[in-house]
Amino acid sequence: MTEKVKQSAAPVTGNDEIDIGRLVATVVEARWWVLGITTAFALCAAVYTLFATPIYSADALVQIEQNTGNSLVQDIGSALSNKPPASEAEIQLIQSRLVLGKTVDDLNLDIAVTKDTFPIFGAGWDRLMGRQNETVNVTTFTLPKAMNEQTFTLNVLNDKSYQLVSDGGFSARGQVGKVLEHDGVTMLVEAVHASPESQFTVSKFSTLGMINTLQNNLMVTETGKDTGVLSLTFTGEDREQIRQILDSITRNYLQQNVERKSEEAAKSLAFLAKQLPEVRNRLDVAENKLNAFRQDKDSVDLPLEAKAVLDSMVNIDAQLNELTFKEAEISKLFTKAHPAYRTLLENARRWKMRKVS
Incomplete structure (x- = not known):
């Protein structure tokens, strides 16, 4: 006997509307x-x-000087298709140790002086109380190697004197504006802008470490494509210090740029001064040959074949002179072993062979 069981699902009824009253x-x-x-x-x-400690940023614009003198060697350098654009090279130069290292030395950035405050909330409390501008200007701070790991604390006694102590037992009293020398430690405090009994931690960093810090906080980009204008942005917690740092970076970059251009110009002038007598000598020889040829023919109205020979000689001398000036330009960029320089020398050799033949 088979029993069939019919299962039926009872309809489920419900209200899907949101009850505003219940939510309230x-x-x-x-x-x-x-x-x-x-x-x-x-x-x-x-x-x-x-x-919270505020983060500030300073901005500056630098225009790249176009090197028009290199147009003489563009036909030779065109083969170097992998050469990066000028803006990329200048960006790397701005972020180089040459520029940033001088900024570290000029502003004594390897010396850090920070006020001792309560952790987390201390700096903010000082800003609320108007004490955020308390500073001590330390321009010289050198340590013997044995003390590099020690922590130094500067206690302000008054606006004319201070006490320098360390966790290693060092203790000395110094005067503002006078060099302190004690147990191998040298310090010069130029000014004190802090209330008595204020304490500051004085740290000494390596120049390389500070250069890396500057590189991390400095951003250099080109504004647009092929505009020749670079945008520099520097971020930091000290509004006045980041302004000074960015100003120093731009000045040092422009200064080294002027020095580099001056050195290149001096090398070009020296090279031209060396080559000028040879060029003049070739010109005199060509003029003498021309005069001798005219006297030999006893006529200025030369036949077409003779004029072709003279035109060829003049053209060869012109090409040699142009290659001489090109060599003056390319010698600033490459050595004689460079393919571009070797190509130029090979061209000069061919023109000289044509002249001899």
Whole structure:
């Protein structure tokens, strides 16, 4: 006997509409939780705004000087298709140790003086109380190798004197504006702008380490494509210091650029001064040959074949003279072993062979 069981699903009825009244009642019931959480987040945001260390940025624009003198060798350098654009080379130069290292030396960035404050909230509290501008200007700070790992603290006694101590037992009293020398430590404090009993931690960093720090905080980009204008942006916590750093970087870049151009011009002038007598000698020889040829023919109205020979000689001398000036330009960029330089010398050799033949 087989029993068939029919299963039927009972229809499920429900209301999918949102009950606004119930939601409002839920919010009202939990109003203190909502108010408390909102207030807590608002207080956290306010505390962060007041005590967080602000980050500033300074901007500058630098125009790349177009090297028009290199147009003489563009026909030779065109084979170097992998050569990066001038803007990329200048960006690398701005971020180089040559430029940034001089900035570190000029501004004594390897010496860091930070005020001792309460952790996390101390710096923000000083800003609220108007004490964020308290500084000590240290321009000289050298340590013996045995003390490199020690932590030095500068205690302000008054605006004319200070006490320098370390966790290694070092202690000495110095005068503002006078060099302090004690146990191999040398320090010069130029000025004190802080209230008595203020404490500052004085640190000495390596020049290479500070260069790396500057590279991390410096961003150099080209504004647009092939505009020749570079945009420099430097970020940091000290608004006045980042302005000084960026100003120093731009000045040092422009200074080395002028020195580099002057050196290239001096080399070109020296090369031309060396080659000029030879060029003049070739010109005199060509003129003498021309005069001798005219006297031999006893006529200025030369036949077409003779004129062709003279035109060829003049053209060869012109090509040799042009190659001489090109060599003056290309010698600033490459050595004689470079393919471009070797190509130029080979062209000069061919023209000389044509002249002899």
